[in-house]
Amino acid sequence: MTEKKFINNADEIIPSKNDSPYKRILAIGDVHAAFDKLTSLWKKISVTDDDLVIFLGDYLYGLGDKNIETLHWILEHRKKKNIIFLRGNVDETYIYHLFDNDGKMSRANRGVARDIKTVALKESYFPQEIYDFLTNLPLCHSITIGGRKYFFCHAGVNVNAPLDAQTKTYLLDHPKLKNFYRDYSGRAVIVVGHKSPKKIFGSSEKYNLNLPLKIPGRNILMLDTHAKEDGQLSCVDILSGELWQSDAAQIDSILFVCSGNSCRSPMAKYIMRHLLKQNNLSEKIFVDSAGCNTRGGGSMSGKARDVLREKNIPFDKHVSKRFTAEEYRKFKCVIALDEYMLRQAKKICGGDPENKIRLFTDLDGRAFNVDDPFPDGDYRKTFKEIFIGCSALLKQSAFKENDYVK
Secondary structure: OOOOEEOOOHHHOOOOOOOOOOOEEEEEOOOOOOHHHHHHHHHHHOOOOOEEEEEOOOOOOOOOHHHHHHHHHHHHHOOOOOEEEOOOHHHHHHHHHHEOOOOOEOOOOHHHHHHHHHHHHHOOOOHHHHHHHHHOOOOEEEEEEOOEEEEEEOOOOOOOOOHHHOOHHHHHOOOOHHHHHHHOOOOOEEEEOOOOHHHHHOOOOOOOOOOOEEOOOOOEEEOOOOOOOOOOOEEEEOOOOEEEEOOOOOOOEEEEEEOOOOOHHHHHHHHHHHHHHHOOOOOOOEEEEEEOOOOOOOOOOHHHHHHHHHOOOOOOOOOOOEOOHHHHHHOOEEEEOOHHHHHHHHHHHOOOOOOOEEEEEOOOOOEEOOOOOOOOOOHHHHHHHHHHHHHHHHOOHHHHOOOOOO
């Protein structure tokens, strides 16, 4: 039997008694078109008619087929009385990008609307039905349990206004929301998505920022755990503090990306290939590397070769190549070796429409950078960091659930 997981400090926000009509009140963070993670999480939480489910908004993301699948799923599930879909700032943006003032599909935004139109065509939904759904998404939901109010919204609240007098700008997004995370002191529990704990607390070592976070000293529960990128989709039962997260996406091809494709990314390629071979996975998962700032055709640096040889990691003749949008399309997972390369890779691809570019994470799920050692850096340190990242990647649930790793 799987051991139950609970958010940290759950006892500070769960009600003293459950006098609601529900056995569970399940809050789910930002989906952002991570359809595979949505269906994975939905299977785990096994919703019944005795549960209340509250989605905190932001269902779509960029362009791509996952928007189609996600919107179809939501349009089907919106019919259930015990599921509430709240509006997020991205949903608000889609309303204005997809439709003109009278609710008709906008011709001026065909590039953004293309995938949503496909839903209407494939699934017999009409643009008007999609428009009505998006524009009628509520901004917030509150429920009193055991004498305490629980207030659900996408982004946060104005700490200087009562909860029943909040405006759309605060509930969806606002430049002063940092004041909410810092200054909110009410007894009511505010449950939000919108900003992941990583974006608020950076690389804090005090918390696992890939998990939902109950902010210490504040009755705020944050549920956006970066499902659109390298994180998971999260759900918390407000009545107990129990936590569920989606499985990691399946990985069958990996591309490592650095700047010149001469040291860090080829080292990662050969280290990962070595670990896969040790686990009899070489035939199942293809690994390669590329560089954002190279013309291609170069070889691996001598210092990188030396440290691989020293650590008994086999390698062959490496020829550098440039990272392109075409390379992006070929691979299921793209690992950027640092945050600058992450931004560069996304710029080359016009964003990350398939949500597959990410940083390395360590065994505790914390994202980290691998600094460029070229030309006179510590290549042994670089090797160690890459080995940690590759080992963590290998031990993800994406591999475990197929008994890849014994």
